[in-house]
Amino acid sequence: MVNALLINPIYIIGIGLGAAFLIGFFKKGKSFALLVMIAALAFMAFLSFNWLFAFLYSGQQPLEIFTAGFKPPFSINLRMGTEEAFFTFAVNLVGLLGGLYMLDKLKEKGNHAISVFVVLIMGLDGIIMTRDLFNLFVFLEIASIATAGLIALSSERKALGAGFKYMIATGLISGFLLIGIIFAYYFGGTLNIDTLTSANLPALKGGVYALFLIIIAMTLEMKPFPANGWAIDVYDAAPAGINSIISAASAAAAYYALSKILPMGGTLFMRFIAVAGLVSFIGSNLAGIKQNKAKRLLGYSSVGQIGLLMIILG
Template sequence: MVNPIYIFIIALGAGFLLSLFDKIGRSVAMLIFFATLASMAFISGQWLFALLGGAETQMIFTAGFNPPFSINLRMGLEESFFTLMSNLLGLFSGIYLIEKLRGEKVYAMILFLMMIMGINGLIMTRDLFNLFVFLEITSIATYSIIGIERNLKSLSAGFKYMLAGGIASSFFLIGTIYLYRLTGTLNIDYMIVAKSMVAGKAGFIALFLLLSAIIIELKPFPANGWALDIYESVNSGIVTIIASGTSAAMIFVVYKISPLLNSDLLITTAGIGLTTFIFSNLLGLKQDNPKRLLGYSSIGQIGLIVAAYTLLVNAGFAQNSKIVILIIGGLFINHFIAKAGLFWIAGILKKDNLEEWSIIR
């Protein structure tokens, strides 16, 4: 089987070489672009089928060293499923954007690949600092590709996204520094083993900062106006990646760090999720713009998934128990596929008022 690290090698290699291939011809560059996305999806799919067939989880350590002197990646059943969904989303969104990408400079394709690679990194890494690095890669690529739209609404939304992302990054980095000070490691698995070291007030504050950063990225109510502006003003192909792909990665980050969270943090997270779910859906009912309505719905569904998961974990259910997989998996797949499809439809119809959607009858 192909080593999962080739997901990153292929994406980075294509990103560096696309400019060269574009000088040969845009068709050649686009062929490499889609071949890269398809290869990333193939690697994830190969591992998913192998793991379903009984293969062992793969731990990858770069440069021949063990953590903390290497980047630690994991490809288990959960990671293979989430990366496959994200990579397929990237491939289909690329197809949706084919005419847009053909008309833009080659940088748009490079940024798109970096977004998808960053999402894969968020899912696979087992190291908090590398989680921060992949979060930055994903965020910077997203800000930049939003800016390619070159209209006032999208630029304004992108600026707000950059501010929110900057706040989230600051919280995440400060929380990571304090957790390293307390545990002596950046590896999430080692932190879970040494959970008693973060049981005091300092550990609570560190985890609170870390969790706050993740929650900001999940766009909670009421601090989600910046995300709604993006959903409304940015091309639907890009919005699909943000609403489904990036959100999926951040949900998985919650899944990874949840063993570190005490009952108070789990209940607080569940409360934020439920509040987001209720109010996002209520406000969504008043919207006339279909993409803003879908934005509220997407944020609400993410809130429901996070609330359900944290409540189940707080109730004592194991992360990989059947009831957690059934409930959270069902909610996630429903949100992921439905929102991707609906945002694509909204982009195809190009109607800014819900009443105009009667055209699809």
């Protein structure tokens, strides 16, 4: 049962997409575009907070949202539960604060940059709420491309190199993920995360290979040490506001996505995630000690904290 005062969470995605398209129509009205961006991000944050409050204090039950009037495997579905409400609120709040901080920078770069910023936050919300593997891949691609575009906001030459490395790394990660998704669909007969979890994919012939590729891809999304030189370059080259989005919002969305995927493998991959997190936590903190640049130190610190969370998850 859904409280009548609660707005359907799919509007978090709808408002983000709608605002991005609307901003694109105004080529010269930068002030209006910024107003649309702030209004959209504020509404998305309010909607997430409203659901979080309902889950914590009103006994609201998780809501499954099905597209096109069908249920899986014939449709993509989203979910809004306590965890999704918390993570989307965190992402949207960081996005709103980051947008306010970067108002002058975004206005200088124009409406396309403003539109891409909204798309990035929308993509992170989609990563958190989706319960479909291919839909997860799509939202990851949206967020990755938007992030690469925003890195280029910096006028420094090193931003170009960092953006290129980021695109190569995320392209490889997406390749592993997509191949794993294809195998998961072949062996499991569905792309729904919950159905694949209950189907015990590791017990199916070839299913463990699909899980290996998917979990490896999602682990690399966490930018673990030592395979994270490209990520540290991004922290160093990106504008300060984008750094906050990458270290807080993007990391939170990727972490929650990993937590959704991991139960598909049962206990098979738990130890692997814990060890990867331990290596990342220790290695990143040791590497951070030697840094004399604040942005690179922030990068190693963020990766180290995510490693600590991976230990707990594993």
